[in-house]
Every structure is written in structure tokens, then in C-alpha cells.
Amino acid sequence: MAVLTTPSPQTAQQPAAAGEPAAANKLTMIVLSGDMDKVFAAFTIATGAAASGMDVTMFFTFWGLQAIRKPRRTGRSLFGRMLSLFLKDINGIGPSKLNLGGLGRWMFKQMMRAHRVPTLPELRQMAVDLGVKFQACQTSLEVMELRREDLIDEVQDVVGVAAMLELARQSKATLFI
Amino acid sequence: MDAVQVNKTLDLKGLLCPIPVVKMAQAIKTVAVGEVIEATATDPGVMADIPAWCRTTGQELVRITRENGVISFAVRRVK
Numbered sequence: 001m002a003v004l005t006t007p008s009p010q011t012a013q014q015p016a017a018a019g020e021p022a023a024a025n026k027l028t029m030i031v032l033s034g035d036m037d038k039v040f041a042a043f044t045i046a047t048g049a050a051a052s053g054m055d056v057t058m059f060f061t062f063w064g065l066q067a068i069r070k071p072r073r074t075g076r077s078l079f080g081r082m083l084s085l086f087l088k089d090i091n092g093i094g095p096s097k098l099n100l101g102g103l104g105r106w107m108f109k110q111m112m113r114a115h116r117v118p119t120l121p122e123l124r125q126m127a128v129d130l131g132v133k134f135q136a137c138q139t140s141l142e143v144m145e146l147r148r149e150d151l152i153d154e155v156q157d158v159v160g161v162a163a164m165l166e167l168a169r170q171s172k173a174t175l176f177i
Numbered sequence: 178m179d180a181v182q183v184n185k186t187l188d189l190k191g192l193l194c195p196i197p198v199v200k201m202a203q204a205i206k207t208v209a210v211g212e213v214i215e216a217t218a219t220d221p222g223v224m225a226d227i228p229a230w231c232r233t234t235g236q237e238l239v240r241i242t243r244e245n246g247v248i249s250f251a252v253r254r255v256k
Contacts (some may be wrong), residue, residue, distance in 0.1 A: 048195040051202035052233040117193050126199060 026055045026171040030164070034063030034088070035096035036105060042067075042177045043123040044106055050130035054172075058127070059164045061137035062177075067092050067124070068134055071161050080145030082143065087144070090120050128154050135159050141150065179253055184208050188246070189217035194222050198230050205236060205254050212243055213239060215251045223248050 017144055027049045031042045042058065052055045067166050071089035075081040088094075098104035112119065119127065128134075134155045141147070141158060157163070170173045185208050189197045198219050204214055218227075224243060227250055231238040241250035 044195050047199055051195065051199045052230055053202075115190050115193060130199065130202070152188065 001113065011172070013131055017080050018099060023024060023172045024055065024170050025053065026057070027173045027175070028164070028168045028171040029056070029058045029175045031058055031060045031064035032066060033096075034093055036093045036108065037092070037095045037097075037120075038177050039064070039067045039093060040120060042080060042175075043117075043120065045125050045175065047123060047130055047133050048131050050127065050175075056127075056130075057167055058132060059128055059135045059137065059162040059167075061140045062098045062144075065146060065151070066090065068136065069146070070150055070152060072150065074147070074150050075145040077145065083144060087146075089107055090124060093120075101160055133157075135164065137161075137164075181213055181253075183215040183251065184212035185214045187214060189216050189218040189223070190234075191219055193220050194226060196227055197223050201227065201230060201252065202234070203207065205234075205252070208254050210254050213251050213253045216249070218248045218250075219246060221248075223250075227252070 019126075027043055027046070028047060033140065045132065046056050046058055063174075066088045067090050069087065069089050071092070073081070073084050077083040085128065095104040095108055096100060096154075098107075108120070135157045136148075136151055136159075137156050138160050139156050141151075148155070185204060187200060187204055189200055192200070197216075198215060201214070201216065204216075208214060226242065230236075231252060234253060235256050237253040237255050239243050239253050240249035241248065243249075
């Protein structure tokens with residue numbers, strides 16, 4: 001019993017002994033949401049972090065793919081083509097509350113302009129200019145019948161969970177939005 | 178007025194987060210190490226954000242003051 005409950009010196013040393021690099025100045029963000037407000041927060045944090053010298057990677061999955069999607073018809077199967085009617089691009093996504101069939105989206109765009117806050121496409125471009133890397137989730141692309149060509153050219157990689165986790169493990173901060 | 182020599186000025190008035198920090202990050206690359214950027218802003222968030230940005234990026238905050246809603250600050254490029 002005592003032997004089982006006492007951590008072996010080997011186990012205790014593992015984090016250092018595993019040869020894993022100490023958390024680098026990296027930020028990894030998983031963007032699951034396709035709501036305007038949440039995507040807005042994601043790009044704001046990403047640009048702020050990049051401006052503060054962090055190495056930022058945004059991993060877009062499921063509805064989050066709308067933020068890096070080109071505005072065009074997609075889908076092969078009946079469901080895929082139906083889904084395509086509802087999949088938006090970065091200009092078409094609405095807030096999670098008060099969307100009111102697009103009225104809220106329009107209202108918030110007006111208010112953002114009035115307060116001289118950048119639009120979502122401008123914020124995304126700013127992220128690109130600051131060196132933020134975009135990755136897309138391979139499985140989400142398959143499920144939602146999207147191809148690499150349906151995403152904006154700035155997307156660097158289409159990867160899976162292991163690649164994202166490897167980055168996350170090396171990061172100082174990981175955010176899920 | 179202190180005796181700090183200013184090498185570049187920035188007008189960040191009317192801009193909200195994250196733009197002041199992004200503009201500072203872009204501007205700091207355009208001056209040499211040891212040179213100073215002086216800026217004015219109106220977003221109250223700048224009072225906390227610019228000192229935080231200086232700490233994270235290792236630049237020196239020479240001063241930051243707020244008067245009648247206008248925040249003025251000076252940052253020296255250290256690296």
C-alpha cells in the first residue's frame with residue numbers, strides 16, 4: 001500500500017524529465033462559436049496578445065469556421081447543401097443575443113462604427129498583419145462538407161486535435177471561445 | 178515639462194481597445210532602441226493597458242498622465 005501511494009521519484013520528476021519545453025510565450029485559442037460577439041472577442045484578444053509580443057494561433061472549429069470562410073455555396077449531399085444556406089461568412093454572422101433576424105447585427109455594426117471600433121473583417125486582417133496564425137479543424141471541415149478552398153487564403157493549416165493540443169501544451173495561455 | 182526627448186508622436190484619441198495597443202506595437206518598431214514615442218488617447222482603458230503592454234513587452238513607460246479625459250504617455254523602446 002505504502003509503495004503504491006508514494007509517488008516514485010521518477011513520476012515526480014516527469015514534467016521536467018519528459019523533455020517538454022517550458023511554456024513559451026504562446027497563446028492558443030479554440031474558436032468554436034460563430035456568434036459575432038464571441039468572434040469579436042476572440043479577434044480582439046488575439047490582436048492584443050500579438051501586439052504584446054505573443055505568438056498566437058487561432059484554431060477554428062465547427063461554427064467558428066464561419067469566421068474564416070469565403071462567402072459561397074458549399075456542400076455535396078442534400079444536408080450539406082441545406083447547411084450551406086445557413087453557414088455565414090464573417091460579415092453575415094450575428095450576435096448571440098438580440099440578433100432579431102439580422103436587425104441586431106446591423107444595429108451593432110452601426111454602434112461599432114459610431115465608437116470607431118474596427119469591423120470584424122478589419123480586425124481579422126489586423127490579426128493577420130500582426131502574425132496571428134489561423135488553423136482549421138479537419139473533422140469539422142469534413143462534417144460540414146467544406147473544402148480548404150472554401151476558407152480564406154490566410155488559413156495556414158488544416159489540422160486535427162493532436163496538433164492543436166501540442167500547441168496548447170507549449171502555450172502560456174489557452175482560451176476556448 | 179520633463180526633459181525627455183520625443184522621437185515620434187502618436188494620436189490615438191477616439192480609438193478603443195485593442196487599437197491603441199496595436200498602434201503602439203506597430204509604432205515601436207519604427208523607432209530605434211532608446212528612442213521615445215509620445216502619444217495621446219481618450220479611451221480610459223489605456224491607463225491600465227499601456228502600462229501592462231510595457232511590462233509584457235519589456236518597454237519602458239516613461240510617464241502616463243490623465244487630464245480632462247485626455248491621457249498622455251511616453252514610452253521608451255528598450256528592446
